[in-house]
Amino acid sequence: MANIREIQGRINSVKDTMKITNAMYMISSSKLTQARKKLADTEPYFYALQGEISRILRHVPELRHHFFDKREKIPAEERKIGSIVVTADKGLAGAYNHNIVKLEEEILSKPGIHKLFVVGELGRHYFAKRNVEIDTNFKYTVQKPTMHRARDISAVLIDQFEAGELDEIYIVYTRMENSVQANAEVVKLLPLERSSFGEIKMPLNMYREEIDLYPSADAVMNSIVPNYVTGMIYGALVESYASEHNARMMAMKSATDSAEELIHDLSIAYNRARQAAITQEITEVCGGARAQQKK
């Protein structure tokens, strides 16, 4: 049995760690409430935007626009693929970062010239070690997502897309299904693809007619698409932010719980050791006294 001092030291260190995990749990849960509210406010916009774009694409089939240009002439090896990767600023969030990194690795394993736009410190460190090209001017944090930040990000990407520096743009983020379930997801932002909007469920019994685009299809698309990209990025940032705190909260909760369990076990061991020591002392005293009596 380990000695009392060792066990005592162990208990104290676990207690200290528990203080940290518990504090992080509290922080995350308070941030999660804010993030949830933001998410609830944004969700109608986020989903309506996807729905409307898909509807417009369905009704205006002959649309030719540079945002739809798949640039098929460029062979797969020479395609410049950009991905926005939304990770957390720090770890300690269970599998949250790991899932994102894994998805991004899948994209990286495909042929093409990859370029990463990483949001979040942790992802930046990870991919910096892996010798992938990272846009170094792209320094955004994931804390408190704002529309302003989303506008900045989308301006950079659309600019590069139009200049031909990027042929495809993806965003890798975590979507919150419900309060316990969050899934890492890849969404193709540009070029727009009809098929990628196919899964959105629309009421079938609704009668849909031809839709006119005003002032012209081009002008509408020029206004809608950058908006759509910004909206998607903003939505993705908010979803990720909420999922991150949800993941961290759960991770910290289970860490605190297992710390409590550990302390419980350790304190039993400690008490046993203490009792054993006392018993031993008593035995020694008794033994000593008896030896004296016999004299």
Add this chain to the structure above:
Amino acid sequence: METFGLKIIASDKVFYEGRCRNLIIPAPDGEKGILPNHENMVIAIAVGIARMEVEEGKWTEVAVGTGFAEIVNNRVTLLVDTAERPEDIDVRRAEEQRERAEEQMRQKQSTQEYYHTRASLARAMNRLRLAQDKKWNI
């Protein structure tokens, strides 16, 4: 009078949902009015002031950011990045935003930054215009 269903969704909230008699929105080439039973259409929206008549003769003004309006089967959906009532606009913040944008405009910047600042300036001016119009009315 006939009405149509109107839904204004901003990026941070559902701004309005209900019936409307008459809606005027800022398109890139000028204002455009929408009355009930309008033809199905998608219209781009520029930064500006939209007006809606919810009750007879009662107009509500809304400062909107870029986005688009979709009219299908007498239902209008406005998807804009921002939508604010005059009373919700923080004049001081808008003023600061304008000053910041103007400051940036004076400096040398890339084309991309220039467009960015210009859009930011347009939003600030738009907010101020709506907030100040309101002030004079009182």
